[in-house]
Amino acid sequence: MQGRGTAVRLPADIDTDLIIAGRYLRTKDRSIWATHVLEDLDPALAPRLKGAVIVAGKNFGCGSSREQAALALREAGVVAVIAPSFARIFFRNAINIGLPLIESDLACEEGSPVIFDLSGGWVDTGGERHTIRPLSPRMQEILRAGGLVEYWRAQR
Amino acid sequence: MQHYPRYTPKTDPAGATGELGMSTLSERILGATAGEYVDRKVDRAYAHDGTGVLALEAWKEMGGDRLGEETGYYIQFDHIAPANNGTTATLQHELRDFARSSFMQFSDVGCGICHQLMGEGVVLPGEIVVGADSHSVTLGAFGAFATGVGATDMAAIWLTGETWFRVPESVGIHLAGRFTGAAEAKDLALAYVAKLGMDGATYQALEFVGEGVRHLSMDERLVLSNLSVEAGAKAGLFYADDVTVRYLKEHGHEVSCQQASPCSYRQELDLDLADIVPLVAIPHRVDTVRPVDILAGLPLDQVFVGTCTNGRYSDLARFARMVRGRKVAVRTIVVPASGLVLEKAIRTGVLADIVGAGCTIGTPGCGPCLGYHMGVLGEGEVCLSTANRNFRNRMGVGGEIYLGSVATAAASALQGEIASPEAG
Numbered sequence: 001m002q003g004r005g006t007a008v009r010l011p012a013d014i015d016t017d018l019i020i021a022g023r024y025l026r027t028k029d030r031s032i033w034a035t036h037v038l039e040d041l042d043p044a045l046a047p048r049l050k051g052a053v054i055v056a057g058k059n060f061g062c063g064s065s066r067e068q069a070a071l072a073l074r075e076a077g078v079v080a081v082i083a084p085s086f087a088r089i090f091f092r093n094a095i096n097i098g099l100p101l102i103e104s105d106l107a108c109e110e111g112s113p114v115i116f117d118l119s120g121g122w123v124d125t126g127g128e129r130h131t132i133r134p135l136s137p138r139m140q141e142i143l144r145a146g147g148l149v150e151y152w153r154a155q156r
Numbered sequence: 157m158q159h160y161p162r163y164t165p166k167t168d169p170a171g172a173t174g175e176l177g178m179s180t181l182s183e184r185i186l187g188a189t190a191g192e193y194v195d196r197k198v199d200r201a202y203a204h205d206g207t208g209v210l211a212l213e214a215w216k217e218m219g220g221d222r223l224g225e226e227t228g229y230y231i232q233f234d235h236i237a238p239a240n241n242g243t244t245a246t247l248q249h250e251l252r253d254f255a256r257s258s259f260m261q262f263s264d265v266g267c268g269i270c271h272q273l274m275g276e277g278v279v280l281p282g283e284i285v286v287g288a289d290s291h292s293v294t295l296g297a298f299g300a301f302a303t304g305v306g307a308t309d310m311a312a313i314w315l316t317g318e319t320w321f322r323v324p325e326s327v328g329i330h331l332a333g334r335f336t337g338a339a340e341a342k343d344l345a346l347a348y349v350a351k352l353g354m355d356g357a358t359y360q361a362l363e364f365v366g367e368g369v370r371h372l373s374m375d376e377r378l379v380l381s382n383l384s385v386e387a388g389a390k391a392g393l394f395y396a397d398d399v400t401v402r403y404l405k406e407h408g409h410e411v412s413c414q415q416a417s418p419c420s421y422r423q424e425l426d427l428d429l430a431d432i433v434p435l436v437a438i439p440h441r442v443d444t445v446r447p448v449d450i451l452a453g454l455p456l457d458q459v460f461v462g463t464c465t466n467g468r469y470s471d472l473a474r475f476a477r478m479v480r481g482r483k484v485a486v487r488t489i490v491v492p493a494s495g496l497v498l499e500k501a502i503r504t505g506v507l508a509d510i511v512g513a514g515c516t517i518g519t520p521g522c523g524p525c526l527g528y529h530m531g532v533l534g535e536g537e538v539c540l541s542t543a544n545r546n547f548r549n550r551m552g553v554g555g556e557i558y559l560g561s562v563a564t565a566a567a568s569a570l571q572g573e574i575a576s577p578e579a580g
Contacts, residue, residue: 013354013441017547022527025206026236026244040549059355062388063547064526065290067210067306085358088390089290093306136193138320148308152218152315 001118001143003100005053005079007125009110012057014041016069016090019061025068033072050077053114055106055125058083061090070094080116082106082123095139098147106130118143180326180419181393182361185282185301190325190422199283199300201313202230204270205237206526207288209247210307212254215314223259227317228278231255232263232270234521240529268494268520271295271464275378276496277407281396281414286313291464291544293384296361297377298404299396299414304385324361324390327352328421331368333430338577340474341376342466342542342561344427345383346435350445351425358388360423365416368429369394374403375470382465383544386442434577436540437559440548448564448576457537459488459569460551461515461562462523466542467493469500471562476506478566478577479513485572488515489531491523515569527551540568 017040024036038045054060054073060083061069070093073081081094084105094101100118108114108125115124116132118140123130135143145151180190188194203211208231223229231251239245255262263273270287271294279285281299286292288310295302305319313319329348348362362384364377372380377394384392394400395414404411434448461467461475472492490510492498498520501507511517518524524531525543533539533555542565546557560568563577 015547017527017545017550021549021553023553026209026247026528028247040553059358059388062354063290063545065207065288065304065306067207067308070306085355087355087388088359089304089306092309096306096308136322138193148312149214149217152312156219 001100002116003079004113004115005051007055007108007110007112007114008048008052010054010056013059013062014056015063016061016066017063019069020066020072025066030071030075033068034075037072037076046076049073051079052077053079054081055108055114056081056083058085060086061094062087065089065093067093067097070097070099074099095135095142096148098143100143102132104130104132178419179417180361180421181299181363181395181414182301182324182326182391185284186321186323188323190323192323193320194323195318195320196284197318198227198286198313200228200230200274200279200285201310202232202270202274203288203307203310204231204235205233205248205251206235207307207310208251211288211310211314212251214308214311218311218315220311220315223314224317225259227313228261229259229314230261230263230270230274232267232273233265234269235526236528237265237521238519266495266519266521268492268497269464269467269522271382272467272493272497276494277404277409280404280409281400281411286310286319290385291382293389293392294378294382294464296384296391296393297374297381298400299394301391301393303391322359324359325422326361326363327357327389328424329362329364330366330424330426331364331429332366332426333368333428334371335429335432338434338563339432340561340563341372341379343435344429344432345380346437346442346445346559347432348425348427349383349386350443352387354386354441354443355388357384360389361391361393362387362389363421364392364394370397370399372399373470374399375468378468379465386544434561434564436564436574437546439546439556439558442544442546442559448560448574451558451574452576452579454574455538456486456540456568456573458531458533458539459484459486459565460524460531460539460541460543461488461565462491462493462518463525463543464493465544466562467491467497469497471542472497472501472510473504473506474562475566476509478563479515479570480509482513482570484514484569486569488569489518489523490515491518491530492520495520524551540565540574
């Protein structure tokens with residue numbers, strides 16, 4: 001699985017309340033999540049997430065189990081999230097909806113191009129290649145299927 | 157009130173009588189060694205009105221048409237219950253229909269918080285319990301492996317009765333001594349989260365052990381397990397002992413104790429309960445904690461007592477003892493964790509004391525904790541809450557949340573500012 005995007009840097013401990021606030025959760029209109037994603041951190045951020053690879057600090061996605069957080073990032077056009085560590089529920093949620101996550105503490109400049117290959121186990125930032133820890137075989141299968149819904153639909 | 161008669165749990169849970177070896181309780185219940193990936197049948201799976209809506213959508217997309225019968229499935233309405241507007245009501249209407257037309261055990265508006273309901277004699281030692289909510293870790297207090305997932309994982313459990321786990325490494329939290337003064341389980345919970353940090357136990361399980369455990373009631377253990385996710389933990393477990401056995405007997409279950417065996421922990425933390433003082437977590441991190449004394453005098457706009465952390469009967473009774481015959485100096489919202497808690501508080505006069513002191517009562521459930529209804533904060537308002545999260549804007553845009561114990565909430569409500577429960 002390969003992908004590419006532009007680095008958008010975020011700090012450590014971004015919680016899921018911050019990614020999508022509770023006041024936007026109860027809706028069937030998913031475009032609302034894309035519009036308001038990370039609004040309480042920076043109201044001008046959402047439009048910049050189209051084609052972005054988020055490069056964040058540790059413990060990304062901590063707090064509430066709300067899957068809308070992962071969906072909001074995906075709907076806003078985020079290609080992947082790179083962080084030294086993820087909160088475990090967010091980790092499962094993101095893979096389950098087909099949003100690639102990469103555990104790595106690589107450093108890179110805001111706006112620099114990021115290319116990654118999950119099967120190959122590397123990320124390239126501004127010409128520098130980093131080796132990454134592979135996802136578990138099951139998570140790779142789910143991601144390859146496009147998410148857990150597609151994974152189970154194909155199994156049945 | 158809703159009880160759960162249908163599902164008969166397995167009679168010999170692995171964690172109760174399973175192989176003793178050099179294993180943590182998580183390893184014994186999951187039947188594998190830390191680091192291994194396993195597929196396991198889930199004994200009990202539950203979701204609430206928030207995550208249930210998305211789970212139902214995903215389950216239908218997966219091709220789900222009927223639920224299996226081996227797993228106990230539950231849906232509880234607690235997050236925005238009763239519904240705050242037409243959109244929420246419509247979403248809940250669909251989920252309610254689904255729950256009622258399937259094998260689900262359904263708890264409607266007013267029954268209470270999902271974790272509390274699962275803890276009122278439902279979850280048993282040695283079980284594998286998965287909830288579509290991060291605070292599902294609460295049920296680890298019963299010696300069960302209880303963890304949270306998101307909506308799509310829950311949908312897959314509805315589809316197959318199973319899910320995958322990475323067996324976690326464990327953090328040993330060794331407790332000694334007994335509480336002194338006004339310190340309570342919530343202060344101890346804030347103390348360990350502060351020591352571990354918000355991600356100090358990510359991908360790991362906490363195990364609460366040591367001689368200090370036997371002095372802790374079930375309600376106190378539930379508080380300690382509840383906050384384990386605030387340190388990033390996957391679960392927070394206690395071995396079932398006499399206290400657990402007695403509690404579950406009162407709820408109609410005969411269970412055995414789980415014998416702790418020597419095992420290796422990835423991290424260890426020693427805490428003496430006698431050293432714990434009343435603490436407050438300041439905005440906007442649960443791991444940023446100060447002694448209440450330092451913050452005394454900080455003006456408050458609201459006090460909130462309730463949630464899956466501190467909305468149980470013993471919490472309401474403790475609060476009532478402190479405010480009885482006096483008047484609160486700030487708006488104070490008390491939300492019982494369940495209908496049974498409310499019923500008992502009415503029967504024993506605890507509720508009359510609370511209302512008599514000028515507090516108001518909300519429908520049993522999550523209350524304003526997630527910032528949707530029943531006590532949302534305005535810009536610049538400050539709240540002392542007994543909940544478990546004080547993230548930026550969580551209870552309302554521009555509101556500030558300080559987290560503390562029930563005793564600290566009572567002392568602060570009477571003063572209208574943060575006050576130490578030991579000052580009076």
